[in-house]
Every structure is written in structure tokens, then in C-alpha cells.
Amino acid sequence: xxxxxxxxxxxxxxxxxxxxxxxxxxxxxxxxxxxxxxxxxxxxxxxxxxxxxxxxxxxxxxxxxxxxxxxxxxxxxxxxxxxxxxxxxxxxxxxxxxxxxxxxxxxxxxxxxxxxxxxxxxxxxxxxx
Amino acid sequence: xxxxxxxxxxxxxxxxxxxxxxxxxxxxxxxxxxxxxxxxxxxxxxxxxxxxxxxxxxxxxxxxxxxxxxxxxxxxxxxxxxxxxxxxxxxxxxxxxxxxxxxxxxxxxxxxxxxxxxxxxxxxxxxxxxxxxxxxxxxxxxxxxxxxxxxxxxxxxxxxxxxxxxxxxxxxxxxxxxxxxxxxxxxxxxxxxxxxxxxxxxxxxxxxxxxxxxxxxxxxxxxxxxxxxxxxxxxxxxxxxxxxxxxxxxxxxxxxxxxxxxxxxxxxxxxxxxxxxxxxxxxxxxxxxxxxxxxxxxxxxxxxxxxxxxxxxxxxxxxxxxxxxxxxxxxxxxxxxxxxxxxxxxxxxxxxxxxxxxxxxxxxxxxxxxxxxxxxxxxxxxxxxxxxxxxxxxxxxxxxxxxxxxxxxxxxxxxxxxxxxxxxxxxxxxxxxxxxxxxxxxxxxxxxxxxxxxxxx
Numbered sequence: 075x076x077x078x079x080x081x082x083x084x085x086x087x088x089x090x091x092x093x094x095x096x097x098x099x100x101x102x103x104x105x106x107x108x109x110x111x112x113x114x115x116x117x118x119x120x121x122x123x124x125x126x127x128x129x130x131x132x133x134x135x136x137x138x139x140x141x142x143x144x145x146x147x148x149x150x151x152x153x154x155x156x157x158x159x160x161x162x163x164x165x166x167x168x169x170x171x172x173x174x175x176x177x178x179x180x181x182x183x184x185x186x187x188x189x190x191x192x193x194x195x196x197x198x199x200x201x202x203x
Numbered sequence: 204x205x206x207x208x209x210x211x212x213x214x215x216x217x218x219x220x221x222x223x224x225x226x227x228x229x230x231x232x233x234x235x236x237x238x239x240x241x242x243x244x245x246x247x248x249x250x251x252x253x254x255x256x257x258x259x260x261x262x263x264x265x266x267x268x269x270x271x272x273x274x275x276x277x278x279x280x281x282x283x284x285x286x287x288x289x290x291x292x293x294x295x296x297x298x299x300x301x302x303x304x305x306x307x308x309x310x311x312x313x314x315x316x317x318x319x320x321x322x323x324x325x326x327x328x329x330x331x332x333x334x335x336x337x338x339x340x341x342x343x344x345x346x347x348x349x350x351x352x353x354x355x356x357x358x359x360x361x362x363x364x365x366x367x368x369x370x371x372x373x374x375x376x377x378x379x380x381x382x383x384x385x386x387x388x389x390x391x392x393x394x395x396x397x398x399x400x401x402x403x404x405x406x407x408x409x410x411x412x413x414x415x416x417x418x419x420x421x422x423x424x425x426x427x428x429x430x431x432x433x434x435x436x437x438x439x440x441x442x443x444x445x446x447x448x449x450x451x452x453x454x455x456x457x458x459x460x461x462x463x464x465x466x467x468x469x470x471x472x473x474x475x476x477x478x479x480x481x482x483x484x485x486x487x488x489x490x491x492x493x494x495x496x497x498x499x500x501x502x503x504x505x506x507x508x509x510x511x512x513x514x515x516x517x518x519x520x521x522x523x524x525x526x527x528x529x530x531x532x533x534x535x536x537x538x539x540x541x542x543x544x545x546x547x548x549x550x551x552x553x554x555x556x557x558x559x560x561x562x563x564x565x566x567x568x569x570x571x572x573x574x575x576x577x578x579x580x581x582x583x584x585x586x587x588x589x590x591x592x593x594x595x596x597x598x599x600x601x602x603x604x605x606x607x608x609x610x611x612x613x614x615x616x617x618x619x620x621x622x623x624x625x626x627x628x629x630x631x632x633x634x635x636x637x638x639x640x641x642x643x644x645x646x647x648x649x650x651x652x653x654x655x656x657x658x659x660x
Contacts, residue, residue: 115520116495121352136495141520143529 076105076200079171084196085147090171091190094178098153102175103135103144103166106200111137114163119155119177126150126179128189133176135166147190150179269642270614271571273592273633274419275336275366276483277447277472279560280637285474285547294543299331299500303516309539310514313502316546323449323549324442324466325456326488330499332542333534336443336469337369339485340413341376342498342532343441343465346489347411348382349531350464350496353437356408357382360433362396364389364418365443367622382410391625394422394585394594401432411439414463416455417448420631421568421592422585430459439464446486446545447472447564448590450557455488465489474548475541484538484545494518498532560636564591567634567643574647575632580654584629591635594619597628598654605630607653613646 082090088107092100108114118134126132126146133144155177159165166174191199209217214226223229230238249257270278288294293308300306313331320329333339348357361370361384374384390397395418412433416424430440442455442463455463471483489497503517523530552560572593576583580598597604601618608615616632623629634643 118495136520138517139520140525141529 076109077171078105078193078197078200080193082171082193083147083190084193084199085145085190086199087145089144089147091147092171098178098180099148099150100175100178101144101147102170104196104200105170108167108170108174111135111140111142113137114166116141117159117163117166117176119157119159120152122152122155124152126152135163135176144176146179148179148181150181152177153180154178266612268609268612268614269638269645270477271632271634271638271646272614272617273421273635274617274631275368275469276477276480277445277564277591277633277635278477278637279447279472279564279635281474281476281544281548282551284551285544288547289540289544294540296540298539299516304513307514310502310516312543312546313539314504314514315550316542317502319546319549320446320486321488323446323454324444324486324488325454325462326466327456327491328494328497328501329486329488330497330501330534332470332538333467333485333487333499334538335471335481335483335485336467337366337372337485338376339467339469339487340369340441340443341373342534343467343487344373344377344382344411344413345380345532346465346493346496346498347439347441348377348380350493351410351437351439354408354410354439356410358407358409359384360387360401360404360409360412360438361385362387362389362413362415362418362424364394364396364420364422365413365415366419369415369443389418389420392585393587394418394420394589395424395587396429398425398428398432401429404436405432407436409433409436409438411441411464413441413443414458415443416452417445417590417592419592420585420594421589421633422587423452423589426453426455426458428459430461430463434459434461442466442468444468445472445590446470447557447561450554450561451565452590456490462490464493470538470541470545473545475544482538482541484541486545495521496531499534561590563636564634567636567638568593570640571632571634571638571643571646574643575650578647578651578654581650584626592631592633594626595630595632596626597630599628601628601630604650604653608646608649611649611653613649615646615650 082092084090084104088104090102090104094100114135114137116136120132126149128146128149130146131143132146134141135144156175299309303310317329333342344359359382363386387396387400389395414424414426414429416426418424433440440463444455444466446468455466466488468486469483470486475483500516501518502514505513505515507513521531523533568591572583575581575595582596584594584596601620605615605618616630619626619629619631
């Protein structure tokens with residue numbers, strides 16, 4: 075049973091988003107996703123300042139056997155990326171909801187988080203999967 | 204690893220399991236209008252004996268000419284052990300098996316190839332080979348566009364004295380992906396790219412500069428000045444190099460202050476015979492900082508659970524079977540067999556042997572230049588040192604001269620009229636270590652004969 079913090083929202087494509095309260099939000103991939111990918115060896119992060127639309131591929135997480143896109147859960151502008159992942163991508167395996175965060179977005183005011191799942195809904199989705 | 208075809212019984216049993224009436228039924232989702240009912244243009248099969256007779260008669264038409272054509276593919280002596288090893292059953296496939304680690308010998312040969320090429324080019328990492336030199340350059344251009352994050356322009360500076368086929372293949376492969384090429388002129392008396400010809404691009408957004416060393420004319424470029432200029436503009440440097448020449452020349456990894464970003468080239472001179480344009484293999488090397496954008500795969504050395512050394516695929520996650528449309532390229536193992544020939548060739552010659560091949564080749568090219576330019580009406584075009592090739596100007600059109608030489612059993616060089624009309628009647632000639640002093644003398648005598656009658660007339 076994977077770990078699903080109750081205060082986060084989730085995309086069906088296995089990203090999580092955390093509102094930081096200052097108009098920005100942190101994005102990462104779920105415990106379920108890191109477990110499915112296996113040991114991560116490389117992370118490709120977007121440039122700071124890049125404008126993303128909801129659902130746009132914005133990062134790549136690469137394990138020994140696969141490289142997968144990470145999609146922006148909401149529209150926004152990249153304000154920070156987790157530079158520690160460039161040398162220690164395994165942080166995502168160890169701490170997917172904390173030290174393994176990928177990027178921070180300033181969400182567009184108009185962007186709604188429609189389509190995102192609550193922790194409970196995401197738990198049901200991954201239990202089915 | 205044996206490859207055993209299915210028997211008719213195997214096929215029947217498999218069809219029975221999935222409930223299909225026959226093989227044809229597996230293709231029924233293809234609309235009938237798209238199916239080709241028969242291949243009327245393909246002639247009926249020949250027996251093995253008939254094919255042998257046909258091929259022998261065609262081979263006889265080629266004769267055994269004395270070949271002085273280089274222009275990107277070079278005749279070198281290949282030790283007999285190279286191809287007797289390559290054609291062993293354990294190796295005789297172009298591919299890595301799908302469970303690559305099951306074939307440790309194949310992986311070890313790729314690992315050794317990577318190690319030797321990285322060492323030869325002075326780069327940190329080398330992939331498991333490309334199709335040939337020209338597509339390796341095209342892939343390097345695409346890689347530079349992906350990896351050079353400072354540049355948004357996808358503009359590539361391409362010298363006119365780079366092999367015309369390489370320029371054509373790079374354009375054909377990348378032209379529809381938004382890549383733009385700008386041609387750099389060469390210095391007309393010396394044949395190289397003047398560093399000052401880059402001045403108009405100072406301060407502009409350039410993605411990469413391609414530098415060929417030696418260039419198509421065989422002339423050496425001022426690689427340090429060109430490399431440093433490119434890096435000062437934030438551009439990548441893509442080196443196109445002849446692997447044999449690297450036994451003598453400064454490797455791309457040491458060009459200028461920082462070294463080239465990507466080095467590619469044609470691997471044919473390493474153990475692959477001349478054969479109508481291929482199959483050959485290409486090589487691609489880069490620095491570790493760009494490795495994720497490099498196409499293809501890498502083999503690494505590791506330890507198994509019991510601590511014994513072994514080999515494994517360490518980079519393949521961006522290949523097409525995993526990343527589909529987002530793969531860095533369609534290249535995988537590709538020319539594995541030719542790459543193996545290159546590995547064996549390098550292993551048998553060693554650094555010293557390769558250096559001797561390169562040095563003797565240079566010497567023979569100079570002998571050829573002296574012998575031919577002693578003939579009235581033949582002049583050396585470029586006054587700069589080089590490797591393997593010389594450009595000779597003639598006092599009359601090159602094509603009939605080359606045809607007359609061909610009748611005498613000599614392939615005298617490549618007519619440059621089509622690709623470089625600005626040079627006037629000119630040909631590109633080459634001598635490697637395979638051309639003896641007598642061979643060169645034979646060529647010079649024949650050329651003097653061919654040129655004499657018209658001069659008398």
C-alpha cells in the first residue's frame with residue numbers, strides 16, 4: 075500500500091501538487107509512481123520562467139529501464155526547480171513528497187485545479203491500477 | 204544463440220491457440236486497397252549456383268583496379284584475424300539480443316569499442332555506434348539542438364569544405380525539424396576555413412559549428428581557434444574526424460580551451476573493406492555532461508551479485524522501444540558487426556600500429572602529390588598541409604582524364620567538378636599505406652600518357 079498524504083492533490087498521471095500558501099505550488103511524483111519506475115538515475119527539469127499549460131510535459135524522470143514525462147497538474151510559470159535532483163535523483167525514491175519535489179509553479183490566477191484528485195480518490199485509482 | 208525458424212507444425216499449433224484460420228487472417232485489419240496482391244516486378248528466384256555465376260560475372264566487370272579514390276572511404280590493410288573473428292557464429296549478427304545481458308561477449312565487445320573510441324577522440328563517452336559517418340553527423344546536429352540550452356535558434360554553421368554527402372545527409376535528416384544551416388566559405392588558396400570568416404557571426408545565437416579535421420580536401424583546419432570562437436558565442440562544436448588520423452592529430456577532446464562537445468566520424472577505415480558505399484559504421488563520442496542527449500545506447504562494466512565483473516546496458520532509456528515518439532533517435536545497436544570489426548582492428552594494431560598506418564599514409568599522399576605535380580598540366584591547388592587527400596587542378600576537364608585512367612586499370616580520384624565547380628577542372632586523389640612506391644609510379648606514368656597527346660595536338 076503506497077503512501078498518499080491527505081493534504082495533497084493528485085493528477086491521474088501520478089503527479090502531486092501542494093499549495094504553499096504564497097500563490098505558488100510544489101509539484102512532484104507520487105510514491106506509487108516512483109515505485110513503479112524503480113531506481114531513478116536522472117531527472118530533466120524545465121528552465122525557470124517557462125510557462126506551462128495544464129497537462130504539458132515539463133520534466134522527464136529516468137530510471138534504469140524507462141524515461142517518463144512528468145506533466146504539469148495545473149497551468150503556471152516555473153519559479154523554482156529542485157537542483158539537488160541533478161546529482162541525487164534517488165531523493166525521489168526516498169522521499170517523493172518531501173526532498174524529492176521537482177518544481178514550483180506560480181499558478182495562473184485563472185487556472186482551476188479541476189480534474190485533480192483528492193488523496194482518497196487517488197488511493198482508489200492506484201488500488202485499481 | 205541459435206536462430207531456428209518455425210516448422211509448419213509450430214505455425215499450425217500457434218494459430219490453433221489463438222483461433223486464427225491462417226497467417227493471412229492476421230493481416231485482415233489492413234484494408235484490401237492497401238495490400239499489394241503480388242510482386243509482379245520481382246523476378247523469379249534463381250538457384251544458388253545461378254546466383255554465384257551471375258555475381259562472379261559482375262565481379263569480373265569490376266576488375267582489380269588500383270584505387271586512388273578516398274573521399275570519405277579509405278582502403279587500408281585489414282589483418283586476416285579481423286574478419287575471421289567477426290564471421291564466427293557467436294558474433295555473426297548485427298544486433299544485440301533483446302535480453303542483452305544474456306550475451307556477455309557482445310556487450311564486452313561494445314564496451315571495448317566504446318573505450319577505444321573515447322580514448323582515440325579524447326572524449327569521455329562513446330555510444331555503441333551509428334549507421335555511418337554522415338548520419339552520425341546528422342544525429343550530432345539534432346543532439347546539439349537538444350543539448351545546447353543556451354541556444355534557441357537551431358542554426359548550424361557548416362563549412363563548405365565538409366564532405367558534400369555529409370552536408371546533404373544532415374540537411375535531408377534535419378531540415379524538416381526546423382534546423383537551419385549556414386555555409387562557411389573556405390580560403391581559396393589554402394582550402395581551410397579561416398577563423399576570421401566566423402567574425403560576422405560574433406554575438407549571434409548559433410547552436411553549433413561543425414569542424415571537419417581533416418576537411419574534405421584533406422586540408423587541416425585551425426581547430427583551436429575555430430573551437431574557441433564557437434564556445435565564446437555559446438555554440439557547441441561538432442567535430443567530424445577521420446579515426447586513423449587521430450593517431451597523429453590532436454584529439455577533438457583537446458581542441459581549444461574546452462574541447463569539442465561532440466565528435467563523430469566514419470568508422471570504415473578501421474577494419475571495414477571498401478564495398479560500394481557500405482555497410483560501414485559511424486561513431487559518436489561526447490562529454491558526460493551531454494550523455495543524456497546522446498542517441499543510441501551505452502554498455503557499462505559492473506559487478507554481478509557475486510561480485511564478478513560483467514557488462515550491462517547502462518543507457519538505453521531514451522531509445523524508441525521505451526520513449527516512442529520522444530526517443531532521442533531511432534538508433535540502437537545498429538552496425539554491431541562492423542563496429543566489432545573496428546574493435547578487432549584497433550585491438551590488433553594497437554596505438555603504435557595505428558600511428559604507423561597514419562604516418563605511412565601521410566607519407567604516401569605526399570609522394571603521390573610530388574609524382575603527379577611533376578607532370579605538366581597538373582598543379583596542387585591548396586598550399587596547406589593535410590592528411591590522406593590532395594586536390595589537383597588539371598589543364599583540361601577531369602572526367603575524360605579519369606575515364607582514360609580507368610581504362611588503364613587505375614581509379615585516379617574523384618572529379619570535383621560537380622560539387623566544387625569554382626575550382627575549375629580538379630580532382631581529389633588519395634594514397635594510403637596500401638599504395639606502394641611502384642603503384643604511385645604506375646599512376647604517374649599513366650597520367651602523363653593520358654595528358655600527353657592533347658598537349659602535343
